[in-house]
Amino acid sequence: MKILDNKHWAMENFQDRKLGDKRRTTRLVKMANGMVDAPEKSLPGQFTQWACLKAAYRFFDTPQVTLDGICTPHWKQTRDAKPGRYLLISDTTEMDFTGHIATEGLGMLGNGKGRGFQLHP
Numbered sequence: 598m599k600i601l602d603n604k605h606w607a608m609e610n611f612q613d614r615k616l617g618d619k620r621r622t623t624r625l626v627k628m629a630n631g632m633v634d635a636p637e638k639s640l641p642g643q644f645t646q647w648a649c650l651k652a653a654y655r656f657f658d659t660p661q662v663t664l665d666g667i668c669t670p671h672w673k674q675t676r677d678a679k680p681g682r683y684l685l686i687s688d689t690t691e692m693d694f695t696g697h698i699a700t701e702g703l704g705m706l707g708n709g710k711g712r713g714f715q716l717h718p
Contacts, residue, residue, distance in 0.1 A: 603633045610671055617661035624656050625667065690716045
């Protein structure tokens with residue numbers, strides 16, 4: 598079983614991204630490391646120094662930085678993985694519309710009295 602610390606995970610997953618400038622790739626690796634250290638927090642919680650937070654906002658506001666540019670190599674790495682045992686992390690969020698009586702097509706939530714749907718991002 599291969600377990601990486603956060604820094605090595607960020608390097609392995611993002612160091613080869615082609616974002617038009619190697620400094621962007623360096624920034625992406627730093628940001629991924631900061632994000633994985635505190636995944637439950639927003640950007641201001643993950644990057645408490647103003648310069649780092651501003652750099653993250655600037656990074657995401659750059660036209661050359663796209664979802665495909667960041668994720669395509671990771672998706673390929675996932676598809677190319679050898680058979681084995683893997684930890685897959687997911688998140689389920691209940692979207693509760695119990696108070697929206699006129700909304701149709703909702704399923705049961707919680708103890709069956711709630712109405713809404715489950716979101717799996």
